[in-house]
Amino acid sequence: MAWLRVTEALRAPVGADVTVKGWVRTRRDSKADGGLSFIALHDGSCFDTIQVVAKGDLSNYAGEVAKLTTGCAVECDGVIVQNPKGGNEIGASAVRVVGWVDDPDHYPIQPKPHSFEYLREVAHLRARTNTFGAVARVRHCLAMAVHRFFHERGFYYVHTPIITASDCEGAGQMFRVSTLDTMRPLPRVDKEAQRAEAKEHCKDLAAKANMPPWTYGQVDHSGDFFGKEAHLTVSGQLNVETYCMALSRVYTFGPTFRAENSNTARHLAEFWMIEPEIAFADLAADAQLAEDLLKHLFRTVLEERADDMKFFAERIEKTAVERLRMIVDKPFLRVTYTDGIAVLEDAIRKGKTFEFPVRWGSDLQSEHERFLTEEHFKQPVILTNYPKGIKAFYMRLDDGCEPDRQTVSAMDVLCPGIGEIIGGSQREERLDKLDARLEEMNLNKDDYWWYRDLRRYGTVPHAGFGLGFERIVQFITGMQNIRDVIPFPRAPGQAEF
């Protein structure tokens, strides 16, 4: 008897002998025909369950089948039959219980709607719900689609490091990576005892001349694992640029870390980021790549996960499918920052009020971005050419700007409902200009020695962007909280599981 996954069994020909294996979602009983039970079985292979019909003549019917509860693991042999109301079901010839649910009254996943807040507290079991199963399949589908997109276009997947000793990425607070702390007294609950212990520890350390002084002043990292300060990466961009300057088209797709104490439905301390980098390319090519990638992802998920997307549209976000279809069908708008400001100022003249002021030179607030993409243009917009004062040092200065309106070749892709989903730029490939920017921003040139080398040895115009993977999963599924689109969310004060 062939073991089929549920998705295969649902499409198997009537009359086929099959075995399915999975977990019970619900069981309903009937007294007809001397007793029978309907078991909805899921195995993660698709959104739908398959109904297994187990009759009272099974040897273990009263003893086991009739006692199955939500979450039990079973193997069922049987024949594919047509359900009176349409679709395949399985007429069971055997139901083997592989794993019982201990104490069903307290099994955390009940056959009823649960709040997402609650399910976060049982993250080890939440994949068994239809929502989290659907999110997991969509997430996988998107990850595969990202690799396929780049592979088909001649990009190489570059593994950039997770641990970095270059403190120069400048994208927010970083997590320290160190083996030093275990050499220092750890904080104790009993502060008196700790002080006493610390004193002793100082004496011990002083006795050992080769130990780093740590009690006062700056920590000496020469004795640390890497011989200098190290952190978890906040971006693979600077590293991936080095490979771009040899392999022309590259991308990195991996975890990134931000130690910022930001507590929102759109931020994680650990998230996955996709960062392509293209050589011999300008901002326009970069924007086109971003648009092509997003559309490819939307098309793929609509095609390959139609079952899950139907669920998201029915239960999570009504427009989930419809808005992806719309976006796929028309070109993204390109609007300069300066024109965007003009649109906002015009809206204010017409009576629109914003909490924050609109002024050329300041960064757009989320309310401004939301107005542009949701109310004014009502579609994805690529905003380009931002003032240099609000952007990173590595972004290329635009040529021919007025002195007090200097912009850089940066872009943000704004999507209705989620805001900024992609941030990118053409990179500054001219060493003199890059050095001037480093100086302007009080950054130490020596810290960027290898990054500057790229501008000394065969520099070319190049560009790239960063796409937050969870943000795109959020946008596609309509899930409100980013903690529900990653299996094990990491956020301030949250590292359970």
Added chain:
RNA sequence: UCCCCGAUAGCUCAAUGGUAGAGCGGCCGGCUGUUAACCGGCAGGUUCUAGGUUCGAGUCCUAGUCGGGGAGCCA
């Protein structure tokens, strides 16, 4: 980090400062090719923690912990 809101049965929520309840889930029974099934019964509680006010606190006050929404930062 800032502002606002919340925490009561396994889950979702009620309860004027005066006996702690319902729906769902679980268990038992009835009915039924059922499918968010339906009907009846039973079990299930240190009302987040620590203090305080009061004759009396789930309810009021203080502090803390955790969670949610919004903002900032950003992806």
